[in-house]
Structures are given as structure tokens and as C-alpha cells.
Amino acid sequence: MTEITRRQFLTVSAASLAGSSLALLGFSPTTALAEVREFKLARATETRNTCPYCAVACGVIMYSWGDRAQNATSSIFHIEGDPDHPVNRGTLCPKGAGLIDFIHSPDRLHYPQYRAPGSDRWGRISWDDALGRLAKLMKADRDANFVTRTPDGLTVNRWLTTGMLAASASSSEVGYLTHKVIRSLGILSFDNQARV
């Protein structure tokens, strides 16, 4: 309908209803227009994602109230299988079907925690502290245990004392980057949850 889209926008209003089929055929839009003043618009969003649990990587749709623009208190109220996803075609296993409780679980981790050796309690630490500590420990371990050559003189450049298990809900690009980072450190013990 070229002429509408190019020249004017189609909006339903008191003005456009005044000359509409409804009004010209002898009906009144007054009640409908008055009623609208009492109504409030609710906003919801639907978001695609991948179930984090296993190798199948089912597509899910997450329903939440609020839109992203005014998103201070957006809350997910429902999750179901993505009917357009080629892997699961809208279905989910019992674990995936319970994802909403996983998201709203009171026991869910919201920030990094640290339990010092010998201590009986967890304490909250910042992301910077957590990542810094991980990097320091990894470097120390790598410096101590990196093998450049085998006893018979073969060059191997490997680091066997640390391993990595990557997440299953990663895209191909994330998988590529993970692989590059881990292999460039020389780590051989490397697997992915998506294979489990």
C-alpha cells in the first residue's frame, strides 16, 4: 500500500476516526474514544536465548515486563521453548522448563565469592579482585609447570597442570575465541560442556 507509507502514517485517532467507515456509516466512535482515557498500556518484551544446561543448546523465549528502554525493574515472568528453533522446535526438557525458577532462585550467585583456605565461610569480593586472583594463580602455576621440551628433546610448549571446561550456551564466535585464548596459553586439558 504504497501511498500510505510514502505520504502519510496510518494512525487511529479522534481525527482519523471522524472520517472513517465507522463514522460515515452512522456509528459513533465517541464511547470508544472516551473509554481509552481510562486505559493504561502495559509493555512486555520477548527475548531469544539459549538454555544454559546441556549440549543440545535448545532455543528459549524469555518473557518479561517492561521494555529495555525504561528497564529499571524489568522482570522475567515466563520462559518457554522457541518454536522457531531448529533444535527443539518449541519443546524443553523438565530442567529447561524450570529455568524461570533458576533465574529467580534465592540461592543464585549474583557476584563472585571467595572462601580462603581453612575458612568456613564465603566472602563477597569484587569482579576485579576475582579476575586478578585467577590470573595471578594461573600465571604462577604456568610459570612453575610449563613444559617447553620433553626429556628426549622434543619441543612441546604445553601446560598440563591446569584445565578448562567451557560453557555450552556459547555461539560459534565465542567458541572460537575461547579456543584461541586457551590453546595459546598451552593448555591441553580443554573441553566443552556442549560435548557432555
Place this chain on the structure above:
Amino acid sequence: MERVLDPARIEAFAERAIARIRLPDRRQAFSRRAARLRQLSASERAGEGGAIGDYLRLMAVLADAQQSALGSFTAARPNAEALRLASTHGMPPAHAAGLTREPSWRGILGELCSSVLESGELPAAVRETCERLRGASAAPLEAQADALLGGRVVELDPAAAPFLMGALQVYWLGLATQFTPKEIKPLEVHGVCPVCGTLPVASVVRVDKGSCGNRYLHCALCATEWHMVRITCSCCQETKDLTYHSIEGGSPAVRAESCGSCRGYRKILYQEKDPGVEPVADDLASLALDVLMGMEGYHRLSGNPLLWLELAAH
């Protein structure tokens, strides 16, 4: 390692495939619409149509008349050469603006007008419009039909348009049901009907046989439905900034899928929330949602075939 699937397994996969095209059911397409319009006209729920109940009941009379006019009517299929040409160039086989209509659609229009006139008490304007259409000669009717199908809204008479559209819907539904779903190829352009090239009136998330949560766009003219991936703007195909608006306390089955990129919206109906949803009827009845969306600064991506607006130039 190479593994060859045996034919039975391939067939099993094919059955699981999403139905791309759902052709209308000519036995009840209009009668279901009529029943839904009557149901919504009596609704007292917020924004569900009670406030324009009289108009919905008139459109229900029209839809019933459409069902009986459809009866055993069939429009002639385009010939093999025309179908081949359409297929080669990725065009819809029964293109609304390109196909040569048979004069029979004017006979249908006459029947519809007579049925409406015989239906009882009517506002004088309805009576006058129907009588005028019934007595009109071929040339102005054909000109109005061309304007309707070609989207030249400025040339239209909004009072007569729902009846003219009613007759054209019967004609095109009679045409669409002469194809099999396999003959209809999805078009490269997702936003228009793959049978007749018309814009959809709304979309509907189906939960019946063959479709579990898939979304279909519903043609405003021939009632054919075609699959479109959910959470995608049905106009610009944007997937990032979509919001679903509904009226608080209103039907959970009717939402406006709005796009932050093109600032347009089209309603989306959820059969899971209300098994009776019918795209043309529910879109028309939820006029209040349109008014609210207009106030929010969104525009409708296409009109309702039973309600033509006066277009104010911007």
C-alpha cells in the same frame, strides 16, 4: 564417517517441519469471523470491542453474508503460463493488483449488499451505501476495487470500502483455496501474502494441529496465513528493539508488536491465551489499543479491511 539417512527418517523429519503456508478453510473462514465479531461486540472487558459493539455486529452480518456468498463460488485459477511467469519472478500467483478480475465479484457485492439490507434495523447511512453500491454501474465499482487493491487509499470512499473489500475477500478466498499449500512458494519479501501480495492485517501465534507456538501473518484479503519467525518486525525485519504492548486488564491474547526501529506496529494474537482469536475480528475490535499506540507515537503498518480511516496528511 558418512551416514546415509533412510527415506523413512527423512520423511519423519519433513513432518516435523514448520508449515510455511496455511490456506484458509472455505467452509468456515467467514462464519468463524462473524461469530467472533458477535462475541467481541458483547464483551465488557477493557478495550475488547464493547464500545464499538454496534459496528462489530454490522460487520458480523457482512461476514455471514460473505460465508453464504462464498458457498460453492470458485474464481478461475490463473492459467499455466501466468503461474509459470509468477513463479519464475518470485511473484505471488494471484496478485491482487495485477490479476484480471472476473466480473463475478460484482455479483458477490450485490449479494452482500442485499443480505445486509435484509438484516433488519440499520442506520440510514448503511442503507444508503448498500443501495448505492447495489445500483452502481461496472466502471466506478472497478475503479474503486482497483484503488482498494492497489493501495490508493486517497481515492477511496471509506463508507463503501468495507463492503467492496468484503466482496473482494470472497473472490480471493475462492481463488486462494484452489491452490494447494505446496504450490505456494514463500516469497523473498516476508511482509506480503504469498498468494495475493496483500499486506497482512495482523499476526497470530497458533497452537493448533501442525503449529505449536509458530507465528503466522494473516492476509487481509484472501485470509492465507504464512509463517514468520517470532520476535521480528513484520515490516523491517528488525529483531532487536521490539516491544509488546497490551491494555492493562484487557485481553492477554491481543498485543501490539511494535518496532523501535521503524516506529510501526502490527497486532499479534496468542491463540494459547484465547483459542477463538480471529485476526480480522480481533484486530478490528481492539480499536482502543490502536488509539493508545497512536498516542505513543507508533503508526499502524497496515489497515483493517473492515475499517478504513480518513487519512490526514502529515
